[in-house]
Amino acid sequence: xxxxxxxxxxxxxxxxxxxxxxxxxxxxxxxxxxxxxxxxxxxxxxxxxxxxxxxxxxxxxxxxxxxxxxxxxxxxxxxxxxxxxxxxxxxxxxxxxxxxxxxxxxxxxxxxxxxxxxxxxxxxxxxxxxxxxxxxxxxxxxxxxxxxxxxxxxxxxxxxxxxxxxxxxxxxxxxxxxxxxxxxxxxxxxxxxxxxxxxxxxxxxxxxxxxxxx
Numbered sequence: 145x146x147x148x149x150x151x152x153x154x155x156x157x158x159x160x161x162x163x164x165x166x167x168x169x170x171x172x173x174x175x176x177x178x179x180x181x182x183x184x185x186x187x188x189x190x191x192x193x194x195x196x197x198x199x200x201x202x203x204x205x206x207x208x209x210x211x212x213x214x215x216x217x218x219x220x221x222x223x224x225x226x227x228x229x230x231x232x233x234x235x236x237x238x239x240x241x242x243x244x245x246x247x248x249x250x251x252x253x254x255x256x257x258x259x260x261x262x263x264x265x266x267x268x269x270x271x272x273x274x275x276x277x278x279x280x281x282x283x284x285x286x287x288x289x290x291x292x293x294x295x296x297x298x299x300x301x302x303x304x305x306x307x308x309x310x311x312x313x314x315x316x317x318x319x320x321x322x323x324x325x326x327x328x329x330x331x332x333x334x335x336x337x338x339x340x341x342x343x344x345x346x347x348x349x350x351x352x353x354x355x356x357x358x
């Protein structure tokens with residue numbers, strides 16, 4: 145049987161079969177040319193761990209032991225804290241006693257330094273009948289002794305007569321015109337000062353010169 149070269153003159157069944165073969169061939173070519181898509185592997189389901197009663201009991205015992213150790217450590221720290229507080233309180237009390245004792249010792253030492261001066265004043269009073277000049281000499285000697293004592297204690301006498309006025313060392317109680325002194329000069333000491341700088345007991349009370357009016 146000779147195949148009909150003209151499709152329009154083919155039998156309908158033959159034409160349908162030929163079209164179906166053509167579509168299957170085209171589908172096979174498309175499938176061959178398409179890239180292969182990997183199939184995702186199914187993730188395994190998580191396994192459920194089974195905890196035995198023995199394991200549960202061991203965990204509880206470990207937790208109880210850890211709690212006991214923590215309680216012992218807390219008790220130890222509390223005891224050490226109480227001891228530290230007690231020692232600190234004892235140190236504070238001991239320091240207060242030591243400071244009070246040092247102050248008392250220092251006061252006693254200074255007072256003992258003044259005893260010879262008091263003795264000399266009493267001697268001067270006993271010899272007051274000897275004459276005014278003798279009394280004056282005795283009082284002057286006692287005064288010099290007291291000034292020397294203050295110097296040994298770290299508070300030297302400050303007169304600064306003729307020095308420039310210094311508000312850190314002097315206290316101006318008045319002013320006076322003095323043609324022979326430059327303005328701002330100490331021309332008289334009303335009351336001497338003792339000590340200098342941070343160890344100053346008191347400043348010197350002085351009279352300061354001013355510029356003479358024409």
